Amino acid sequence: MVSNGKTKVVFLWHMHQPDYRDIVTGEYYFPWTYLHAIKDYVDMAAHIETQPAAKAVVNFVPILLEQLDDYAQQIAAHLAGKGKVKDAVLSSLTDAALPAPGTMAFVDLANKYLRANRQRMIERFPAYLELANIVDLFKEKAFVSRYLNEQFLIDLGMWYHLSWIAEIPRRNDVRIQALQNKERNFSMDDRRELMAIIGELVASIGPRYRKLADAGKIELCMSPYAHPIIPLLIDLNSAKEAMPDITLPNASFYPDGRNRAKWHLHEGIKTFEQYFGKRPRGCWASEGSLSDETLKLLKEAKFDWAATGDSVLHNSLRAPENQEVAQNIKNTNQSLHSVYEFSQVKLNTFFRDDGLSDLIGFKYATWHSDDAVDDLLNHMVNIATASGDAKNTVISVIMDGENAWEYFPENAFHFLHTLYSRLTDHPQLELTTYSEFLDQHHPKTIAMPHLVAGSWVYGTFSTWIGDKDKNRGWDMLCDAKQKVDQALCKRSFTASQLEQIEKQLALCEGSDWFWWFGDYNPAQSVSDFEYLFRRHLINLYSLIEQPAPDYLHQIISVGEGDPATGGVMRQGHSN
Numbered sequence: 001m002v003s004n005g006k007t008k009v010v011f012l013w014h015m016h017q018p019d020y021r022d023i024v025t026g027e028y029y030f031p032w033t034y035l036h037a038i039k040d041y042v043d044m045a046a047h048i049e050t051q052p053a054a055k056a057v058v059n060f061v062p063i064l065l066e067q068l069d070d071y072a073q074q075i076a077a078h079l080a081g082k083g084k085v086k087d088a089v090l091s092s093l094t095d096a097a098l099p100a101p102g103t104m105a106f107v108d109l110a111n112k113y114l115r116a117n118r119q120r121m122i123e124r125f126p127a128y129l130e131l132a133n134i135v136d137l138f139k140e141k142a143f144v145s146r147y148l149n150e151q152f153l154i155d156l157g158m159w160y161h162l163s164w165i166a167e168i169p170r171r172n173d174v175r176i177q178a179l180q181n182k183e184r185n186f187s188m189d190d191r192r193e194l195m196a197i198i199g200e201l202v203a204s205i206g207p208r209y210r211k212l213a214d215a216g217k218i219e220l221c222m223s224p225y226a227h228p229i230i231p232l233l234i235d236l237n238s239a240k241e242a243m244p245d246i247t248l249p250n251a252s253f254y255p256d257g258r259n260r261a262k263w264h265l266h267e268g269i270k271t272f273e274q275y276f277g278k279r280p281r282g283c284w285a286s287e288g289s290l291s292d293e294t295l296k297l298l299k300e301a302k303f304d305w306a307a308t309g310d311s312v313l314h315n316s317l318r319a320p321e322n323q324e325v326a327q328n329i330k331n332t333n334q335s336l337h338s339v340y341e342f343s344q345v346k347l348n349t350f351f352r353d354d355g356l357s358d359l360i361g362f363k364y365a366t367w368h369s370d371d372a373v374d375d376l377l378n379h380m381v382n383i384a385t386a387s388g389d390a391k392n393t394v395i396s397v398i399m400d401g402e403n404a405w406e407y408f409p410e411n412a413f414h415f416l417h418t419l420y421s422r423l424t425d426h427p428q429l430e431l432t433t434y435s436e437f438l439d440q441h442h443p444k445t446i447a448m449p450h451l452v453a454g455s456w457v458y459g460t461f462s463t464w465i466g467d468k469d470k471n472r473g474w475d476m477l478c479d480a481k482q483k484v485d486q487a488l489c490k491r492s493f494t495a496s497q498l499e500q501i502e503k504q505l506a507l508c509e510g511s512d513w514f515w516w517f518g519d520y521n522p523a524q525s526v527s528d529f530e531y532l533f534r535r536h537l538i539n540l541y542s543l544i545e546q547p548a549p550d551y552l553h554q555i556i557s558v559g560e561g562d563p564a565t566g567g568v569m570r571q572g573h574s575n
Helices: 032-050 062-079 104-112 118-122 126-137 142-147 150-163 167-172 174-182 188-214 230-234 236-240 257-276 292-300 310-317 320-331 354-362 369-387 409-424 434-441 468-490 495-508 512-516 523-543
Strands: 007-015 056-060 218-222 305-309 339-342 345-352 394-400 429-431 445-448
Touching: 007 032, 007 369, 007 434, 032 062, 032 167, 032 188, 032 409, 056 062, 062 188, 062 257, 104 142, 104 150, 118 126, 118 409, 126 150, 150 174, 150 188, 167 174, 167 409, 174 188, 188 218, 188 257, 218 257, 218 434, 230 236, 230 257, 230 292, 257 292, 257 495, 292 345, 305 310, 305 394, 305 434, 310 320, 310 345, 320 445, 345 394, 345 434, 354 369, 354 394, 369 394, 369 409, 369 429, 409 429, 468 495, 468 512, 468 523, 495 523, 512 523
Parallel strands: 007 056, 007 394, 007 429, 056 218, 305 345, 339 445
Antiparallel strands: 339 345
């Protein structure tokens, strides 16, 4: 296809939640999967559905797909009278009996109903704010809860869930509007209706994204099954490529890490095909974490492209073995908006424009949507003009598709609507997907001998290893993996037992636990995630019929920080 002269723009929205389930009991420890489903995954699909020329790449982590399916089935069964939903927060929406006023359970559930953005989600609704202000009194005057009744908790729970509903259905669904207008004294019929709406929204996600992909409006890609940092599974020492002075765990390697990396890729592809009916062509390796060895595994798994952050490219351009190529890139005015190949691996590698992506994630939430979109598109036009080579240029905005929007008014409705609209007929810019860009424009790739291992966060692995708490987590994981290997050698397990052991191990290998370890993160989040990590490891020991070490019953990390966006997102650059 002949280029139309417009510079191509790709938005890659990454959808990810770790598995919050105890896979032995099926109970969910935390509600974030279904809450982000009914708010963010729904809206992100709806914006593309309603804009004819909108296009994007959407990345799903396979364990997220499994959880969404599980929630949809559980809600449908519950509404049909076949049991409770195995999520205490969601189940409370329709529980016949809630904790008694004045009890710790009452106070605990009330506080859980406030885990939403105060400015954008609680203060937006006066009735919700009234209830929230009363809960705030519990901290100083605990006795206040004794004078409340069950209806208080019912109304608070209804507003909590209403505040998490996506903006586009909020504007279009008369059932949601009627519940909001009622404001208080919600009945069991109201509660069941909201549960049904939640069930519909969660169940719609997989089919909606599959339909958009089939129509060519989005490209679906994946991360490895349980979102592990693949380069570290393969070689813990790869962290030293970008940070030579980093302190590593006591364990010198992750046992049989390469095969575990292959397992996550294979299992991820299998799960992706189950839900979307086709193989993904692209892989956003967990946190954009790449290395030469990781690229080889991705190529072996038949992926066409991968992506990471621009700091990885900057680090690679400084590597001694890449100096000749780096000088040529400088002389010919090529940039991170080109397509690269590394280490003689024929895999197209794209780089996130950290500056543009971080503007959306950390700056535009407080701007008027028109001004924010003007600013973003002006930056893109400057990039397009400077490149002068539309055929080989692609501007990549890659970011979390769920956590940023609660900081914007009305779940970023105005920003996203305006952004897609303005790009529909832009004279210099055009939305595309990575595979469409490769297939239609056959861009010239820049070959480099070596990729310096790193992630999209600072171009290093410092978010997951090097801190004393993170290293302790790795040592605990390595110990557990050795015990698993020993158990599998000493005795026989049934096929179903082996499958459960492998999946439980996979959950322990996920990146999220290490992300949250460290005192720079907020205490509540660190507490939640370090507890779940230890719980997953305890379950793993149980499955191999070994006693869990005593240290798994001791807290390993305590947060005390107050990072931007509560720590759920990072900026691509450290400065």
